[in-house]
Amino acid sequence: MVHIRPVRMAALGLTAALVLTACAESERGDDGGDAGGQTGGTMTFGTEGAPKLFDPFYATDGPTFRTSQQIFEGLVEFKPGTAEAAPGLAESWENSEDGLTWTFKLREGVKFHDGTDFNAEAACFNFERWYNTTGAAQSPAVTGYWQDNFGGFADKKAPSLYESCTVSDPTTIEVKLTRYTSKFPDILGLPSWSMQSPTALEKYNANEVTQQGDSFAFPEYATEHPTGTGPFKFERYDEANGTVELVRNDDYWGEKAKLDKLIFRAIPDETARKQALEAGDIDGYDLPGPADWQDLEDQGFQLLIRPAFNIFYVGIGQKNVPQLRDLKVRQAIAHAIDREGLVQQMLPEGAEVAENFYPDTVFGWTDDVQSYDHDPDKAKQLLADAGAQNLSVNFYWPTEVTRPYMPDPRAMFGFIQGNLEDVGIKLNVVSKPWNGGYLEDVDQGKADLFLLGWNGDYNTPDNFLGNFFSDPNNRFGTGNSPWGATLSDELKAADSEVDDETRQGMYEEINKKLKAEYLPAVPISHSPPALVIAENVSGLVASPLTDEKFNTVSIGS
Known part of the structure; x- marks a missing residue:
């Protein structure tokens, strides 16, 4: 066992994100850095x-977002060192009582890197670009963030949270939503919704995404000409x-x-x-x-x-292997994994075994959920009860990557592999580079079991659960189970609930059902990542x- 010293937690305030504010005012310049x-x-x-690539609208990976966060800015940002929403290119905003109409006052005198003006027309151009995406770019592998957070596109194949963006004057826009959501306006702090130069987007054909087999080719803008503020x-x-x-x-x-x-x-x-x-x-x-x-x-x-604002999990795909659609089989997998041992041996002190699919600093967390202790004998019995003693699955793990929730993918995979093989599960091991086929295969449902996780983008449960399970056509294949659509509907209803107390109860109930009735994945741990x-x-x-x-x-x- 590797000895890992106790962590001295940095003094970072993980404050609750703004849920619905009547008005936000700019305090830019008061936080961050060594002014001298x-x-x-x-x-x-x-x-x-x-x-x-370098177009954050098409990105799903951390390295792309890290670069984007230096080049681009959104209407909303996050106060340094926290998960608290703060003004960005919008210096203030206010919303209607029903939360459907949002008025943003934009900063004056801001220019894109190509010398063109950032103004209300440019802001609405970006919203309309996202909403009017067509063709290959509608693949979840390309615009997964839009689909997970906003839903469908202008072609109305699926409902969208976004309705319209209107220019009121050169420094004011009005954004209308189709329903109330607890994640607005915090969602606009994500790199995906960065403001990009309309001139550069058009000049370098930013929307011309093409599919080549299972992969996608991106236009010149996304590879050579990202242009922000x-x-x-x-x-x-x-x-x-x-x-x-x-x-x-x-x-x-x-x-x-x-x-x-x-x-x-x-x-x-x-x-x-x-x-x-x-x-x-x-x-x-x-x-x-x-x-x-x-x-x-x-x-x-x-x-x-x-702070550990993340979740690491073993995903259980229900698309390819019918036995994985049996709750008893998924419960057997959960009992087979020694989560406590993995946390103790491979993660720093301060890491915790996960019981919900997000950390306890997020709204709606509850400890009243079914837990799955490490119990190989029970796992074997559940497999036998399900007639799955000869269960054989493709187990994917990623190479050429380190993630905040997964500091050593090879070792963590090896640990879990041993747990599963100990209860008789036969594994066909598949390893691929993170950006060289792994994410594509997982997102397209090719993996039966896989290692993945999530580092929170903002402090709402929908950012975790909604991103994972709102669309039944997800990497877990929940649409192949009778409860997949039900879970999707439950998540959308909770996110749309205006009353905080009612919404809290709805998320607590969802967290209970995720562990006891659904179990689309096995939550493993929350781990505090570091920089040096x-x-x-x-x-x-x-x-x-x-x-x-x-x-x-x-x-x-």
Whole structure:
């Protein structure tokens, strides 16, 4: 067993996100960074993987979002170090009593990186671009964030949360929704809803996504010309070594970035990231292995620990293997996995066994749920009762990646593999690179069992449960079970409930049924991820949402 020292939790306030506010006012400039830090220089930061592309609307992966958060901005942002919604390109907003109409007052004097104006017309252009997506881009593998959060598109094949965006004057827009939702306006803080230059989107054919077999080809805009309003501008991408170069936006409307250049360098192997930091080749990296934390601090590096705002789970696909549609079989899988042992042996102190599909800081969490203790004998009996003693499944795990909830995919897979084989489940092991087939296969329902998780984007239960299960045609294949549509309807009803107390009870009931009646996956753990930076780096504020901004960062000599 690896010895992992106790965690010294950083002083980060994980505050509840705004649910429905009558008005929000700008306080930009009051938070984050070292205002007196040195200006200039280049920072190289090691990331766990290479970005898939640079148009955040089409993104689903962390490395793409990390880059997007430096280049782009949305109407709403999150206060540094918290999950609390705050003004971004909208300096204030207010809503109608029924929560269906939202009026946003936009900042004046903001320009995109191509010199064009950000204004009300540009903002509505972006909303209409998202809503009017057609063709291959409607695949959940491409616009999964839109479909998980807003629903359908203008062609009305599925209902949409979005109804319209209207320009009231050059600095005011009115966004109308088709129903109340507890996640608005917080949802607009996601990188997916970043404001992008209409001129650049049209010039570089941003909407021309094509499908090639099981993969997708993205247009020139998404690979070479991302154009936002943020403190850094895209310079170039070296795909051969997964290196993204950004430069300071000297025309930025707010406080200018201190760094001249920011480089994100993909180093999928955590040990290699550590060695690069020790050699001085990089100035920091994300997701150091928990077993390395003490050694890194002993060497004088700074460890920034985020709160555990995530979930790691073993997904159970119900599309391909009929036996997995039997609750007893899914319960057998849950009893087979030694969740406590995995947490103790492979995650830092501060990690916890998960009982719900989101952490207890999120609205609607309850401890009144069915638990599945590690009980191999019970697992074997359940398999026998279901006539599934010879159960054989494809078990997928990802390579070339480290995630906040999954610091060592290979080791965590090996641990769970041993648990399942111990109860007689036959596994056909499939491993693929995270951005080289793994996510595509999982999203298309090819995996019977798979390792995945979620780091919260904002602090509502819908961000977790809604993203997982609202659409019955999901990676879990819940549409193949008699309760899949029911679960989808229950989630939509809870998110649309205006009364907080009633909504709380609805989510508590859903959490109970997810464990006792549905069990589309086995929740495993919540784990506090970390970043590590060199001694001469200052101004980086760790985020529970993993959406760190680097414009406040200084690097000393």
